[in-house]
Structures are given as structure tokens and as C-alpha cells.
Amino acid sequence: MDTYDVIVIGGGVTGCACLFELASCGGMLHTGFDAVEPLESDCIRVCQKRVFPLARKIGVPVNHIGATMVAWSQQQLQNFDKVKDNSRQVDCSEVRELSVSELYARESRLGPGALGALHIPGEAVTDPWLLPILLANDARKKGARLVCWSRVESLSRDGNKWTVDSTSGKYRGRCVINCGGLYGDILEGLACGQAFRILPRKGQYTVYSAAACSIIKSSILPVPTSAGKGVIVFRSVYDNVVVGPTNEYVQSRERAPINTDVTRRLAEVARSVVPDLTSHPIVTMYTGVRPATKDKDYIIHGDREKYKNKYISTFVSTCKELSSIFG
Missing domain, CATH: 3.50.50.60 (FAD/NAD(P)-binding domain)
Incomplete structure (x- = not known):
């Protein structure tokens, strides 16, 4: 041997x-x-x-698409100070706050009601x-x-x-x-x-046609909470627009079936964040189980x-x- x-x-x-x-x-x-x-x-x-x-x-x-964290409520807007403070602590000085007008100038297809945003230009996507x-x-x-x-x-x-x-x-x-x-x-x-001990978590994604790639210019992030980063709307490195993932504790480390209730929830996120996205066809949905502790x-x-x-x-x-x- x-x-x-x-x-x-x-x-x-x-x-x-x-x-x-x-x-x-x-x-x-x-x-x-x-x-x-x-x-x-x-x-x-x-x-x-x-x-x-x-x-x-x-x-x-690799696609250096950058990211935009959008606040949709006053509470989320107030949390920007914490995000900015943390970015300085980890030597990420690129994070910059955007006014509402600057946000919609960059991301004109966002849904109405955004109160502000943080722009993080260094974020990128690759083929995972x-x-x-x-x-x-x-x-x-x-x-x-x-x-x-x-x-x-x-x-x-x-x-x-x-x-x-x-x-x-x-x-x-x-x-x-x-x-x-x-x-x-x-x-x-x-x-x-x-x-x-591993605590398996399931994430579900909805993938839209690459014809929708011009709808967003960057990855659209929600303001994170203690439960996680939330559902993101982003362009893959191949220009498909993806909505996800969810974040659910599951028992199985292997099986991750598509959940129709979650599919509807992801559609609601897409409709709220980027309304025009729903006019484009969904090409696939997928799930994965990932480890957490x-x-x-x-x-x-x-x-x-x-x-x-x-x-x-x-x-x-x-x-x-x-x-x-x-x-």
C-alpha cells in the first residue's frame, strides 16, 4: 500500500x-x-x-459585476451604519452609500420604494x-x-x-x-x-433566461439579518438571472426536492425587487443542501x-x- x-x-x-x-x-x-x-x-x-x-x-x-445592497425600510437603512463599520474593520474600503436618485440611476429597473443602497464594486461571480x-x-x-x-x-x-x-x-x-x-x-x-455537528440547510434557486441579463447591472443584495444574507437577485457568470437562495434547515444531507411554496416565495421576491424580471421565462429551478454548524x-x-x-x-x-x- x-x-x-x-x-x-x-x-x-x-x-x-x-x-x-x-x-x-x-x-x-x-x-x-x-x-x-x-x-x-x-x-x-x-x-x-x-x-x-x-x-x-x-x-x-469571472464577472466583476459588483453588488448593490438595497434598503426597503427605515430599519434596513439604519443597519447600513453597521455594515459600513464592519467593512472598514475588514479593510474593505470600497463600500459607498448611494442616495435614492443614485441608486435608481444605476439600477433603473428596481421596484419602487427603495430608500437607499450601498454599492460594493469589488463583488464578483464565477462558475461554482x-x-x-x-x-x-x-x-x-x-x-x-x-x-x-x-x-x-x-x-x-x-x-x-x-x-x-x-x-x-x-x-x-x-x-x-x-x-x-x-x-x-x-x-x-x-x-x-x-x-x-452538521446542520444541513437547503437552498432553492430560480433561474431566468439570459435574455433578462440587462435588467440588473449588479447583484442585488438584501440587508442581512441574524438569520442570514437573505435572497439575492444576481446575474450568473453566463448572464442568467438567478433568484435565491432560501435557507431552510432539513434532515437529509442528500435529498433536496423543489418546494412549490418556496418557488412562489422566490417569484414574489423577483416581482418585488425587479418587477420586469417576471416577464422573462424561467429556464430551470434547482436546490442544494449545504453544511452549517x-x-x-x-x-x-x-x-x-x-x-x-x-x-x-x-x-x-x-x-x-x-x-x-x-x-
């Missing part, structure tokens, strides 16, 4: 990014203006310096599926081995090496990185006892004993919505 330097468990965007970094030896396109958790904002700052040159290098499309695939493929070309459709059944430590027993065979490695996403807590339990910040840890044993747990908690990051 071959022994690997590092075994990365999990093939989502976090796992593929870790694999890429390790294979290269030395996404995320969010400016971090609203990242209140310290680890999250630190990660975003580092990523912002590297992600755009990397995207160009590996051929991932192509990015991890190309990162993994680049790592494979540099010598990394990819194993797909395989479930880890046990993790054990013997001397200075880990053994990962899976449905596709056994693998030995000097270090294990847990990027298990929706199954990260299960992997944590196999390795060293459960340190956190009781904490809002990212989880990247290894306590003293785990670090000595070369086990690292890295988990991006999506209590902070990722749809605006990956569009």
Missing part, C-alpha cells in the same frame, strides 16, 4: 482548493465586506489577493462548479491522485501514519485533512471524536493532540450564505 504525504477527504470546493494548494506546494470571490467573524474575514482577505490571477491562469470565467473541477484537475496533473465515489468507513492512527479505510480500498498517509462538508462531523467522529465562523482547527497526530479539520460553515460568493 502506497503512503501519501497528505490525504484530503472531501471533493467540494474546500477540498479541491486544499488539494490544489498542496499539489502546487506553494472559490471565493467575496470581498468580505460583511464578514464579522475573524477567521472568515482573514481567509477572504488572503483569497482576494490570489483568486483573480488564479482564475485567469486556470481558465475559470467549474472552479473546484479545474483546481482538482490541476492538482491531478501535478501528481495528486483523485479517488471519486468512495465513502470513508474508518480512520485509524498507527505510529506516525494514518490509515483511511474506504469503500474503494485502504490508503495510508502522513497527514489527513477533513474537508468532508455535509459529512465533516461524521469524519471528525471517526478520527478523534465528534467536535461539532451552530457557529457562524469558519471551522479550521486542530487542537494540540490532533496537530501532533497530523489531523486537520477544515470546514467552511455556510451559515454565512455562499451563493453571493459563487453566484
